[in-house]
């Protein structure tokens with residue numbers, strides 16, 4: 373099954389006859405309904421398994437956001453909102469607008485906001501590429517671990533530029549497409565091998581396009597923190613059970629995921645238990661140029 377872009381989704385969601393999505397026809401990987409349903413399915417488990425492991429990275433990202441003194445802050449792709457809570461602690465006087473397409477993720481954040489009595493945050497359902505529909509004249513945008521998932525990261529950056537005031541800042545933390553020789557790099561290769569799908573790299577193109585979308589790169593760093601998993605098998609299985617490969621399993625089926633798993637485990641150099649690694653993430657600080665007139669559509 374092809375979606376017309378050369379991507380193949382094998383039997384797609386059609387096999388899941390119990391599934392509401394399936395009744396609407398097979399999905400391709402960027403189908404917003406698939407994205408919403410997959411992330412909602414994994415939300416609780418993501419918050420339990422991945423959020424504590426990602427926390428040191430989120431602290432780096434929050435530390436890298438240096439907004440001008442006036443204006444709200446925004447967090448697209450907020451997931452369960454760990455970084456939103458950190459931001460609210462760091463900037464207690466600022467309104468914060470958080471968005472995510474997954475209702476399951478938002479429910480976790482709404483409940484945390486209620487429990488902690490935090491009133492400065494409004495969290496709403498929305499895609500990263502339409503942040504400017506929720507906020508304008510923002511002082512800062514914080515994005516963590518969602519940019520690399522988007523079908524068009526440059527379009528999202530252009531929209532965040534539109535949402536910012538001149539001099540406003542973005543801190544964007546993401547998993548790079550081609551990390552050096554590492555478990556995550558081998559994972560990307562195994563997925564490409566197991567699915568036949570390629571995700572083009574986007575980072576260099578986005579950096580070159582920054583002036584056209586009114587942004588300037590302030591810094592580009594790599595951050596890495598040790599993460600511990602019971603075994604390499606657990607790591608892979610959690611990416612499916614509670615992470616980004618849930619969407620792949622839903623649309624392409626268990627056999628495809630098993631092929632990716634086998635290819636990755638075969639290439640994995642360590643089978644130590646516990647299994648540890650320090651995956652490199654990329655952190656960009658960007659600034660909205662003064663005097664840039666964004667288009668307002």
Ligand SMILES: C[S@@+](CC[C@H](N)C(=O)[O-])C[C@H]1O[C@@H](n2cnc3c(N)ncnc32)[C@H](O)[C@@H]1O
Pocket residue numbers: 407411423426430448449450451452453454455472473474477498499500501515516517518521522523
């Ligand atoms: C890996 S989680 C990151 C969550 C959180 N920011 C964190 O760092 O823990 C990815 C999030 O991106 C969201 N997401 C997926 N596609 C998206 C899109 N097109 N626009 C915005 N968010 C999206 C998912 O719903 C999910 O909550």
